[in-house]
Amino acid sequence: MEKAAASLSELPQLKKVLVVGSGGRENALAWAIAKSQEVEKVYVAPGNGGTQDQLTCHRLDIQESNHEEIIQACISLQINLVVVGGEKPLAAGLADQLRAAGLVVFGPGEQGAQLESSKNWSKDLMKEANIPTAKYWSASTEKEAQDLLSKINKPLVVKADGLAAGKGVTICSSIKETREAIKESFSGKFGEAGAKLVLEECLQGPEVSIFALSDGETLEILPTAQDHKRLLDGDQGPNTGGMGAYAPTTMLSKKDLERVKNDILLPTLYALRKKNINYRGVIYAGLMLTKDGPQVIEFNCRFGDPECQALMPLMSSDFAKVLQAAAMGRLKSAPKLKASPLKSACIVATAYGYPENPRKGDLISIKLNNFQHSPIQLFHSGTKITEEGKLLTSGGRVLSIVSQGDSYNEAFEIAYKAMNQINFHGINYRQDIGYQVRNKDK
Numbered sequence: 001m002e003k004a005a006a007s008l009s010e011l012p013q014l015k016k017v018l019v020v021g022s023g024g025r026e027n028a029l030a031w032a033i034a035k036s037q038e039v040e041k042v043y044v045a046p047g048n049g050g051t052q053d054q055l056t057c058h059r060l061d062i063q064e065s066n067h068e069e070i071i072q073a074c075i076s077l078q079i080n081l082v083v084v085g086g087e088k089p090l091a092a093g094l095a096d097q098l099r100a101a102g103l104v105v106f107g108p109g110e111q112g113a114q115l116e117s118s119k120n121w122s123k124d125l126m127k128e129a130n131i132p133t134a135k136y137w138s139a140s141t142e143k144e145a146q147d148l149l150s151k152i153n154k155p156l157v158v159k160a161d162g163l164a165a166g167k168g169v170t171i172c173s174s175i176k177e178t179r180e181a182i183k184e185s186f187s188g189k190f191g192e193a194g195a196k197l198v199l200e201e202c203l204q205g206p207e208v209s210i211f212a213l214s215d216g217e218t219l220e221i222l223p224t225a226q227d228h229k230r231l232l233d234g235d236q237g238p239n240t241g242g243m244g245a246y247a248p249t250t251m252l253s254k255k256d257l258e259r260v261k262n263d264i265l266l267p268t269l270y271a272l273r274k275k276n277i278n279y280r281g282v283i284y285a286g287l288m289l290t291k292d293g294p295q296v297i298e299f300n301c302r303f304g305d306p307e308c309q310a311l312m313p314l315m316s317s318d319f320a321k322v323l324q325a326a327a328m329g330r331l332k333s334a335p336k337l338k339a340s341p342l343k344s345a346c347i348v349a350t351a352y353g354y355p356e357n358p359r360k361g362d363l364i365s366i367k368l369n370n371f372q373h374s375p376i377q378l379f380h381s382g383t384k385i386t387e388e389g390k391l392l393t394s395g396g397r398v399l400s401i402v403s404q405g406d407s408y409n410e411a412f413e414i415a416y417k418a419m420n421q422i423n424f425h426g427i428n429y430r431q432d433i434g435y436q437v438r439n440k441d442k
């Protein structure tokens with residue numbers, strides 16, 4: 001006991017935290033960090049229309065691409081910990097630059113972020129580390145890709161190599177479709193991201209998101225979550241950034257999760273270390289549970305959105321200290337991460353025209369006064385407040401409602417009731433989020 005207390009006190013005080021990003025994920029992170037007794041202020045840059053509503057959270061009007069201003073703000077505000085929310089600034093080296101300026105950062109550097117920013121790099125790493133994943137082929141020209149397809153002679157999944165905001169993947173059901181997807185990928189549609197591509201065998205099975213906090217040496221695994229990528233009920237319609245989530249899932253037992261840790265997550269961490277990458281941040285493994293066992297569909301270098309919104313309310317108030325410990329390479333001296341045994345449900349509301357062409361500027365009405373005593377959280381994403389104080393839509397995914405209960409049914413019932421009290425022109429949300437677990441509670 002004494003030893004644990006002594007090592008805990010070794011973590012420096014955590015008074016001021018900056019979260020970089022503007023989505024629901026960043027608001028949820030800021031909200032969870034603000035629960036720490038030690039934390040006095042959480043800044044979010046640039047945040048969104050909901051940031052200020054959250055206890056002790058403040059917006060900084062600095063875009064995440066403006067690295068120099070972020071560094072200056074961190075120094076002048078005496079920030080103790082920076083949490084970088086999204087893949088773009090991570091892939092652009094923000095974490096490296098902040099570290100070079102002496103700051104403590106949760107989020108991998110540019111090298112580590114290649115887990116997400118280059119599908120080729122990531123697949124090569126998986127191959128080197130013997131991590132179960134779909135068979136793949138890389139190509140740098142259209143001809144090379146089409147020749148590979150002729151040789152393989154079956155429909156494939158076509159993936160642009162770089163970051164394409166979730167739009168660079170086509171799952172083809174025929175060879176003809178695969179040919180067209182290859183052509184499209186090299187047409188310039190994905191810009192730089194499409195300069196190379198990965199062809200993959202198509203796997204089948206339910207998908208689950210796993211989040212491991214890494215301090216470069218060890219891992220701490222969070223409860224599993226399930227996203228809902230398609231726009232419409234019944235998993236129909238186009239792919240989106242994510243229409244809702246729940247946590248934990250029931251798909252992996254404790255033993256399965258242990259196996260995922262040993263066969264997938266730790267080998268990934270060791271493979272990163274072998275490349276001299278000191279990875280301090282989230283390793284997000286998107287797994288497909290195939291009949292041959294879990295296989296990695298993709299790695300991401302940050303929390304999932306909206307999985308993060310569902311997960312954060314399950315974290316104890318020590319969460320901020322755990323992030324700090326990971327950022328300092330000292331997870332072993334962190335408080336033990338405790339997750340609530342409750343079920344958490346998250347529903348995302350999107351704007352008219354999402355995902356192709358979301359309309360901005362619709363007036364949002366929120367009437368949640370009757371829910372003051374219910375376990376609900378409202379996390380804004382694409383919202384902004386005008387100078388006159390009006391709340392308007394300003395992005396595709398507008399906001400999410402999250403709730404917790406003893407059962408999935410209870411959590412979703414409250415979340416849907418609360419969502420009913422939110423309105424704007426063209427609002428869309430799925431009615432069936434969590435269908436995998438609702439009405440199946442024991």
Ligand code: AMP
Pocket residue numbers: 134157159166169171200201202203204207229286297298
């Ligand atoms: P990614 O951007 O790599 O996560 O891919 C987006 C989505 O495409 C995933 O969440 C899966 O639903 C699907 N997907 C990607 N790769 C494969 C694959 N090899 N087989 C089947 N589905 C896939």
Ligand code: GLY
Pocket residue numbers: 227241242300303304305306307
């Ligand atoms: N929820 C999927 C993602 O964040 O990539």
